[in-house]
Each structure stands twice: as C-alpha cells, then as structure tokens.
Amino acid sequence: MMAVTGDETETGTSGDLTACQLQNTGSSLPQGGAETSTQEFVKSANPSQKREHRLMKNREAARECRRKKKEYVKCLENRVAVLENQNKTLIEELRSLKDIYRHKVE
C-alpha cells in the first residue's frame, strides 16, 4: 500500500523524506490530443446538460481529491511514527556512547 514501512529505524535517514507528496496520479483525462466523446457531448449539449456534466465531473474530482488528501495525511502520520522511532534510537545510541566515553575518561 504505502511506501513507508515503519520499520526503518537506524539507517536511511535521508532516503525518502520526499515521500508523501500530493501529486497528480494521472487519473484525470488528458486535456489535449484527440477529440474525446466527452468533448463531443459538451459541444452538442444544451446549457443545463452542460451544467449537469460539469457538476458531475466536479463531484468526482472532489471525491478523488479527498481520497488523495486522506492518503497523504496517513502517509505523513506514518512518517512521523518512523521519525519518532529513529529519534528514540539515536537518543539511546548517544546515551550509550556518552557512557562509554565517561568510563574511558575516568
């Protein structure tokens, strides 16, 4: 499902910090190119049909937009969890290194 696995703790600190980007998934129709049936419909439709069509497209776009946003937030939450784990591990490592250093100095 998501790219963030949640079990990267010590390595790969900079690896996928660019994850969780909101991006176009390519699910929308291409805007250029050959004439689509949609475009043909829009050309021949009356104003109220055009409005219905526009509302329907926007309805679907809003649904998709919300789905992507939820996915993005979930991805961010996963990253937070991963980074918190990394942070804990690093703090622990630092503590033990300090300990070792102190024993050597004494």
Add this chain to the structure above:
DNA sequence: TCGCCCCGGCGTCAGAGGTC
C-alpha cells in the same frame, strides 16, 4: 429517550493554474 455536540463524508461554488 431526547437534545446537544462532534466528526466525517458529501455536493457545490469560487478561484487558481495549466493547456490549447
């Protein structure tokens, strides 16, 4: 049980930004 509040999802509108 009822009224209230909160939350999540939905549809719609408006506006920004891209493409032709």
Add this chain to the structure above:
DNA sequence: GACCTCTGACGCCGGGGCGA
C-alpha cells in the same frame, strides 16, 4: 480567451457518544 482540473471553503446531513 475558452475550457479544463484541482483544491480550499462552506453548508448540509447522518451517525455516534454523552449528559440530563
């Protein structure tokens, strides 16, 4: 400039939790 997609903002609705 016309048309398109995407997304923030707004209001509405249904469901669940909670106190009276």
